[in-house]
Amino acid sequence: MDTSLEILKRNRLSITEGRKKILELFLETDGALAHADIEKNTDAAFDRVTVYRTLQTFVEKGIVHQIPTTDNAVLYALCKHDCAQGHHHDNHVHFICSHCQKTICLDDVTVPIVKLPTGFTPTQSAMIVSGICNDCKKKATP
Amino acid sequence: MDTSLEILKRNRLSITEGRKKILELFLETDGALAHADIEKNTDAAFDRVTVYRTLQTFVEKGIVHQIPTTDNAVLYALCKHDCAQGHHHDNHVHFICSHCQKTICLDDVTVPIVKLPTGFTPTQSAMIVSGICNDCKKKATP
DNA sequence: GTAACTGCAAAATATTTGCATCCTT
DNA sequence: AAGGATGCAAATATTTTGCAGTTAC
Numbered sequence: 001m002d003t004s005l006e007i008l009k010r011n012r013l014s015i016t017e018g019r020k021k022i023l024e025l026f027l028e029t030d031g032a033l034a035h036a037d038i039e040k041n042t043d044a045a046f047d048r049v050t051v052y053r054t055l056q057t058f059v060e061k062g063i064v065h066q067i068p069t070t071d072n073a074v075l076y077a078l079c080k081h082d083c084a085q086g087h088h089h090d091n092h093v094h095f096i097c098s099h100c101q102k103t104i105c106l107d108d109v110t111v112p113i114v115k116l117p118t119g120f121t122p123t124q125s126a127m128i129v130s131g132i133c134n135d136c137k138k139k140a141t142p
Numbered sequence: 143m144d145t146s147l148e149i150l151k152r153n154r155l156s157i158t159e160g161r162k163k164i165l166e167l168f169l170e171t172d173g174a175l176a177h178a179d180i181e182k183n184t185d186a187a188f189d190r191v192t193v194y195r196t197l198q199t200f201v202e203k204g205i206v207h208q209i210p211t212t213d214n215a216v217l218y219a220l221c222k223h224d225c226a227q228g229h230h231h232d233n234h235v236h237f238i239c240s241h242c243q244k245t246i247c248l249d250d251v252t253v254p255i256v257k258l259p260t261g262f263t264p265t266q267s268a269m270i271v272s273g274i275c276n277d278c279k280k281k282a283t284p
Numbered sequence: 285g286t287a288a289c290t291g292c293a294a295a296a297t298a299t300t301t302g303c304a305t306c307c308t309t
Numbered sequence: 310a311a312g313g314a315t316g317c318a319a320a321t322a323t324t325t326t327g328c329a330g331t332t333a334c
Binding site for chain 1: 214250258263279
């Protein structure tokens, strides 16, 4: 498992408190985080603006990827595989639990290739499945 | 093809200028619209708030569905098939053209079923493919 | 006439930008 | 020391809410 330090070094980013904390939060969270989650979980130790800028930097470097959602809140999740700078390979399925609201990266489930109508050339696909996650199901039927 | 009037009547909504105009905009647009697009294309004839409320009503009634995106802008598109109130069946693939930025509903391409890890129960899936659309490809190679 | 819809004002929330200061390398 | 990162202030943008006036049925 990578440490926050290793990730920052590998991407040639300055090691700062904010970046380390935010990265650690991602590492210990098995799922995606919204901007608001990060603010909450760091006790507002960092300026709101710093969080915005940090996330933006992480996306540019390919450390995290954005997950499309239907409400106006972009989610961010760690890229598990090698996302080169500006060229993300987050081609796994994202699962949003409608019970606990957590978003989970199903790294082992690849987005299937669909056959598009003539003339359409795909370059990237994303897939979001919602339903009940493993944890919530276990709690429901003990 | 349905008219804006028919759609409103079928859903037991009052016929108002705003709703008609916004619906017509959807009908004549072959693709998805963001809140901002609607404001622009109606010359701000309606209050910003009215647009918000109209879109919300349309989603509730199943007239339009929301398309998840990766930037903080929810897109809306007409539901082609019967979306019952509160129970959308927009299980077709959405295509975002990285050239013209249009979002197109590929009504004939169904979101494939993926096999999830044990414990995960899916209720809904969405899929977004980006790339070059039919129109832009044609323009590129005349 | 009544319920539903709209517009306006204002509040709440979210995002971006500029600049001075501080920290990392 | 130099460049980059942060915090603060403030500008901008987005979304929500309450209420009074208007409109559809």
